[in-house]
Amino acid sequence: MSVKLLFEHLDKPGIRNLEGYRSHGGYQTLEKALRTLKPDDITGEVKKSGLRGRGGAGFPTGMKWGFLAKPEGVPRYLVCNADESEPGTFKDRYLMEHIPHLLIEGMAISSFALGAETSYIYIRGEMMYVYHILQAAIDEAYANNLLGSNIMGSGFSLDLHVHCGAGAYICGEETALLESLEGKRGNPRIKPPFPAVKGLWGCPTVVNNVETISAVVPIVRDGGDAYARIGIGRSTGTKLISASGHINNPGVYEIELGLPVEEFIYSEQWCGGITKGKKLKAVVAGGSSVPVLPAELILKTAAGEPRLMTYESLSDGGFETGTMLGSGGFIVMDEDTSIVKNLWNFTRFYHHESCGQCSPCREGTGWMEKVLHKILAGKGTRADIDLLWDIQKNIEGKTICPLGEAAAWPVAAAIRHFRAEFEELTSQITEPAGQV
């Protein structure tokens, strides 16, 4: 049996509406929190749960909450990052579309814990139809005293607003998101100061992903210890995985962390194997930014251990032989896929999405796209492969925000694991690259 914490009632009729959500225990956890717990107790439970940020970075949520500055007389904000844009990731859209009240309940509990009286959900602009679903759910919650002033007579008041973006991957980076929410271009901020000290409008702010905030509900309901018993080691709880590419059953799955990757790919319960009975070639396990791994390394670690869906197991071997769980955007490629063309596609994406602030990223992503285009056009040389390697090295770690790494890592991993494919496409000339 698989454990379901977020999607336990997903298939119940009417779960999108307040009545349906409430008939399956919805908002009882908020009531418990407001009536029986102190804000710090909730943070304590979240710390005990071992919950890690589900947006991609995997930073311990309780610790992030613990950093929140609490100066007297200064408002604090909770901002939910619903700007889901990492290629291969579509779990937050799915969650908000199907069970919006779970996120709203999570926002209310988390805002209470953090002492925020106004909170925002920053949803990506393209998901306008989801905005309407969320807003309808928020309206229901207001009408039933689950949001607004003096919630359930507890004395706690919360205004929750949905804010629409307008198309910019970079706004998924938390400080770019805050800039955007302040009405500016989404240029990431230099840190420190971190949002916990100086965030939205200069006030202490916590930014958490949709799935992270939703997970607070079962954590507060069952207790942090119960949550921590699910999963393996430091990978506690469940994770939503967005599965796409050449698989028979693409979709969003809630898995208990620790599920073997092989079972996830081949079991009928999950991805159901590779389409048309083809062989597995490679997997990008955590959204387009994480290193691609060839079949043999995604199924087993370099040491021959079965690879598990956990933060630790997926990153076992570092970037030499491992990858990252990231956002859980699990992109599967069959034996006929061109790794170079897929990489060019991703690199074009990062070039398009670079905010332009830092030269290594702004220029480097464009150069990588051009060099890959040249290789795909059959005009590349072996020296171009080295040039690509060189460019990605000169982006990594040299930018204000992690978009630099996000663009560099896929290039490095593709060359590391699939160099032969690049060589097949390039002439043996080792002269300097020339015009691209």
Added chain:
Amino acid sequence: MDKEVRFSDDALQLVNRITSRYPEGKQKSAILPVLHIAQAEFDGWLPVPVMDYVAGLLRMQTIEVYEVASFYSMFNLKPVGKCLIEVCHTGPCWLSGSDGLLSYIEKKIGIKPGETSPDGMFTLKTVECLASCGTAPMMQIGEKYHERLTDEKCGEILDACRENGERVTHWSVKRIQNDKA
């Protein structure tokens, strides 16, 4: 521009409601929603006089509005057809046949990405990942996601758009008016 640059009363009410979501003096935060409204009000794009009008509404410098409008991919700085077809072409959609879908659309309406059909009905645009990877290939028209597309299904949708003949934008002032908060 033929039209006087002024939002409808309904749109102005909506602007007031949206700006009230942000603290006193922070009405600039409403710029993205208000530019979405502007596109809904003015044929799906943002001519300079419209951006200047928005600057006045939110008490911003015009340059601040231009900076924002030119940064976000959903804001169109050139006229667009009544039906803006946005086809996702990022990795997972590409693995699932977005190239084929795109060339089908190109043939069907006779334009390439970035172009508008001579009758002003369609503009074709490629966009980056819309978080619909499990239901690829896909396209967005207005607020609607059209997923798991085959050529046939896509053809029917485009035919229906042409038959309907109405302009479709991401935001609809009428639709948002129904929301309460």
